[in-house]
Amino acid sequence: MIPALLRLPSFRRQRREDVQAALEVLRFAGLEDLAAADAQSLPLGTRRLLEVARALAGAPGVVLLDEPAAGLDEAGIEGLQTLISRARDAGATIVLVEHNVPFVMSVADSVWVMNLGKPLVNGTPEEIRNNAAVLDVYLGRGAQPLDTVAKVAKGVAAEQLLAPAEVAPSTVGAGPLLVADRVSVGYGDLTVVREVSVELNAGRTTALFGRNGAGKTTLLGGLSGLLPAGTGTIHLDGRDITSLKPWTRAAKGIALVQEGKRIFRGLTVHENLVLALPRGLTRAAAAERIDQVCDRFPVLAVRRNHRAGSLSGGQQQMLALGSALAAGPRVLLIDEPSSGLAPVVVQELLTAVSRFKQEGVAVLLVEQLVEEVLNGHAEQVVVLDGGKLVHSADATSTSVDEIAASYVG
Ligand SMILES: Nc1ncnc2c1ncn2[C@@H]1O[C@H](COP(=O)(O)OP(=O)(O)OP(=O)(O)O)[C@@H](O)[C@H]1O
Ligand SMILES: [Mg+2]
Known part of the structure; x- marks a missing residue:
């Protein structure tokens, strides 16, 4: 402190050495020309290199990097690859936590x-x-076979729970209900989903696969309006909804079931369903709508007057789905409904998701359980990788191996 305040020669020497060391690190990272630039104005890829360079300053023995490639384009990832390899060759031990598998494969020993x-x-x-x-x-392999499911659904015939949902006949062959055209979505100036196009059809389920960090949840955020679309357009029934707020999109029939069973735990099942109803229904129409939901989700009928927080995890997820159905959606976006649930309830849950098709809903289902979903729960399949669409096809012409290949790159 004192040498700094008095600007003693020892301070000035130290400062010169620090500046020299900083320049050396910048040179090491190939950023020497940018030494005087404002860090905030740098493009994301360059800023990320700077962050890693800063971690390397002071020549640490071990460098811990948490998802450094997140949101970077190919050029950005290449730059990062070069820098990390160079630091490794210079003797640093690097611990890298990362979603981007090809990147990991290219730099890790x-x-x-x-x-x-x-x-x-x-x-x-x-x-x-x-x-x-x-x-x-x-x-997501490893779910229990079908016959174990019957044991958990007390009071409801297993056949009733497990009968495959029929596709709503009146909607078959109609044009797509929701069309996303080259949509990019991200967080601030970080673009995660890049130019993705998907079409969702009434009475059909589209499975959305992709490894962790691929951008699935981000895409749902873009379609529901929780995250603004950076570029591209979204049409619902031919009408442009790209600039509509999430609540306006919800009123137009786009329902989002987020990961993690978001229900009102202190209220009963019935009260949760009432809260999910659209505004303006008559008392009779509201009662009818709730009866319909209970018909579709028999477990909810059995537990109608129980507190939601007292339900099992699987039943809570059923309630989240039932609440979405009570809202009367035309498009249902659902994020990993099986997440955190015992394998034994997964089939029951996927069957419940399939029931939306009977109502003519266009479903976009994010799931890690590729095999289970492809086994009769989806008609279309899209796969995201690194925020880009890498596969889009009929479920019948998509094999688990194809999806697997895109996961391990
Ligand atoms: N709020 C946020 N701010 C900044 N970056 C984010 C945010 N949420 C997610 N990301 C980044 O966006 C990328 C995609 O995340 P996203 O949650 O969409 O992936 P996902 O495919 O849903 O993954 P998972 O299978 O783990 O749920 C990741 O690199 C993640 O770090
Ligand atoms: Mg997710």
Whole structure:
């Protein structure tokens, strides 16, 4: 402090050395020409290089990097790759937490894959790429067979829960209900979803797959209006809704069931459903709508007067779906409904999702359980990777292996 205040020679020497060291780090990162630039004005990729360079300043033995590639385009990732490899070659130990698998494979010497808070496997990138356990985790394999489901749904015939939903006949063959055309979505100046086009049809389910961090939740945010679309257009029934706020889109029939069973735990099942009803229904129409929901989701009928917080995880997710149905949606966007649930209730839940088709709803379903969803719960499949659409096809012409291939890149 004192040498700094008095600007003593020892302070000035120290300062010169610090500036010199900073310039050296910038040179190391290929950023020396930008030493005088305002960091805030730099493009995202360059700013990320600067962040990593700053972590490297002072020559640490170990550098911890948390998702450095998030939101970067190919050029940005390439720059990062070069910098990380260079730091490794210069002797730094780098621990990299990252969603972008091709990026990890290109820079890592050793890879740990974690699942549910525990290390799953460790190996070279090549070993990981060919590891069956890793693929199973990515594809959400491991759900129980169908016959175990019946045991959990007390009071309701298993056949009733598990009967495949029919596709609403009146809507088959109609044009797409929701059309997203080259939509880009992100957070502030970070673009995550890039120029993605999808079409959702009434009475059909479109499965949206992609590994962690691919941009699935972000895309749902863009379609529901929670996140503004940076570029591109969204049409509902031929009308441009791109600039509409989320609540206006909801009023027009776009329902979003977010991850994590968002219900009112202190209220009863019935009260939750009442709250989800659209405004302006007569008393009779409201009662009829709730009866319809209970018909579609028999578990809710059984628990109608129970507090929502006392329901099992699976039943709470059913209530989240039932509440969405009570709102009378035309488009249902649903994010990982099976997340955190015992495998034994997953089939029941996917069947419940399929019931929306009977109402003529266009469903976009994000799920990690690729095999289960492809097994009769979706008509269309789209896959995101790195925020881009990498696959779009009929469910019948899409194999689990194809999805798997896009996951491990
Ligand atoms: N609020 C946020 N601010 C900044 N970046 C974000 C935010 N939310 C997500 N991201 C980034 O956007 C990218 C895509 O995230 P998103 O949640 O859409 O992925 P996802 O495909 O839904 O993944 P998961 O399977 O883990 O749910 C990730 O790199 C993530 O770090
Ligand atoms: Mg998500």
